Amino acid sequence: MNELGAAQSGSRPSAIASALRPLRERASTILPGLYAWLTTVALPSAQHGASASARVSAVFALLALVAAPLFVNERPRLGRALGIFSFIGLSLLTWVLLGAGLVQNPGDPLLSALGAVAFTLYALGWGSLRRRDAVPEDGPNVIPGQPLQPRLRPLRSTPIVFGVILAAALVTVFLAFRVIEPERALFAHAVAILAAILTITVGARVALLVGQRKGLPPASERLNAVAVPLALLALVFGLGFLWLVVR
Amino acid sequence: MSKVIDALSILLILGASLAFAVGVAALGERRDLAALYWLAIGGLVLRSAVELLRPRSSSR
Numbered sequence: 407m408n409e410l411g412a413a414q415s416g417s418r419p420s421a422i423a424s425a426l427r428p429l430r431e432r433a434s435t436i437l438p439g440l441y442a443w444l445t446t447v448a449l450p451s452a453q454h455g456a457s458a459s460a461r462v463s464a465v466f467a468l469l470a471l472v473a474a475p476l477f478v479n480e481r482p483r484l485g486r487a488l489g490i491f492s493f494i495g496l497s498l499l500t501w502v503l504l505g506a507g508l509v510q511n512p513g514d515p516l517l518s519a520l521g522a523v524a525f526t527l528y529a530l531g532w533g534s535l536r537r538r539d540a541v542p543e544d545g546p547n548v549i550p551g552q553p554l555q556p557r558l559r560p561l562r563s564t565p566i567v568f569g570v571i572l573a574a575a576l577v578t579v580f581l582a583f584r585v586i587e588p589e590r591a592l593f594a595h596a597v598a599i600l601a602a603i604l605t606i607t608v609g610a611r612v613a614l615l616v617g618q619r620k621g622l623p624p625a626s627e628r629l630n631a632v633a634v635p636l637a638l639l640a641l642v643f644g645l646g647f648l649w650l651v652v653r
Numbered sequence: 654m655s656k657v658i659d660a661l662s663i664l665l666i667l668g669a670s671l672a673f674a675v676g677v678a679a680l681g682e683r684r685d686l687a688a689l690y691w692l693a694i695g696g697l698v699l700r701s702a703v704e705l706l707r708p709r710s711s712s713r
Contacts, residue, residue, distance in 0.1 A: 567663060570667070571663070571670070578673045578677050581678050584678070585680060601676075604696075605666060611703075612662050612663060616659045616663065623707075625655050639697045642690075646694075
């Protein structure tokens with residue numbers, strides 16, 4: 407082997423390594439996406455009755471998923487178009503093309519639930535990430551001057567409170583997977599997601615303000631404010647009890 | 654007193670979450686009226702938690 411050949415064979419692994427670097431850097435996004443694709447797109451497409459168009463669409467979804475990190479640094483718009491719109495759109499297209507074949511495996515709601523969690527992690531992974539060498543203060547939209555101080559400092563209990571509320575909110579989402587009938591299941595999922603969003607939104611505010619005294623109205627005012635909704639709640643509970651007795 | 658109110662607001666949110674969960678479970682068992690009832694309860698409990706946190710009458 408001459409020197410040129412040795413240099414070429416030596417540069418080949420480094421070229422492969424540099425080509426795979428975006429995949430490594432984006433592993434926290436790619437791996438959940440891969441799991442979500444496997445459990446919710448590939449498995450239904452691999453079933454016996456799945457159409458060829460659904461399988462082709464599933465393969466293109468995988469290609470979009472894997473190709474997205476290769477472009478995300480140099481051409482971020484193309485990367486995001488591939489990773490978000492193409493991957494999600496082709497996954498949706500696969501589900502549509504599968505039709506009734508999508509629900510041929512209703513006996514494994516856990517797998518579907520894990521797939522949904524993986525899709526959530528994938529979506530979170532596509533959040534705006536700062537580049538390694540980027541300094542936020544160098545941005546053109548930075549307002550010069552002293553940094554603004556937060557009005558409230560979160561307490562140590564804040565993450566615990568929020569964690570408990572988050573877990574409680576997710577119970578509803580997981581319960582929706584136990585609904586078997588397709589029409590009801592769709593409605594149950596919509597209701598569960600709406601309930602989880604509402605609970606987490608209010609829970610985040612509660613978690614941040616628990617233990618804080620600054621800027622909050624006095625306790626008596628807060629109790630007075632809650633009197634009407636609690637009275638309404640007691641009335642609805644009473645009606646429910648009455649309904650139980652009459653029935 | 655404020656600590657009691659804070660605890661109450663957390664309990665209200667957990668109660669709302671429980672009511673939503675019971676509502677969704679009732680939906681799966683084809684008990685539509687019960688599902689609507691528990692979802693309404695959940696909404697009311699959540700509304701109470703919001704009011705407890707930041708009263709609407711507050712001037713801020």
